[in-house]
Amino acid sequence: MKRRNFISLIGTTLAASPVLAQLYNETGSIPMAGQYEFPKLPYAYNALEPYIDAQTMELHYSKHHQGYYTKFIDAIKGTPEANLTIDELFAKTSTLNSAVRNNGGGFYNHLLFWENMGGPAKTAPSAELKNAIERDFGTFEKFKESFANAAKTQFGSGWAWLTADNNGKLFVSSTPNQDNPLMDVVAKRGTPLLTLDVWEHAYYLHYQNRRPEYVDNFWNIVNWDKVSERFRSVK
């Protein structure tokens, strides 16, 4: 992903942190050593209306995400894990305590989630990503069905994912709690490209129990430019 784009989207606070840049870049190996900063939301709370309401966004970002961040920093401060990159950290999830696993996952997953929504206008996957989706799912519609099904059927709290495995092959999965496809505890691992939060806190104020409606509306606010950039960076 081009650094220039990163800076324009996230703002100088986050761009000033090489480690957070690395979260999006996935290249190089930069130790985190307490350099994590809590990132700015890349758009206004009301930017995703009517599909996600401003009050949900405000609570989700300023309470939930901030809470994961604070607890994650507290949990890794002064430990050997503080010197790992986020990829290295999640690659040894099976050895981590639950505070690092849950809050580290919560911190990282929401970063991806905010970034893969919004944008100034409707976007579409790059030709390259569209071709890969059609190669691995048959059609774009079949991919959407598969992803939506993963999101709707994840039992309880969790996330749906579009991920590229180590060979660049795309797959859809879901994870419970704050786990993600970078973790060594999930069945299928790879680099996440697109994610959807299906915890009730992500939709309950507006949709109550209607998770399927929230999932179907997600397609209206996906920032395919960002997803395509992530795909380019892992190829």
Ligand code: MN3
């Ligand atoms: Mn959440």
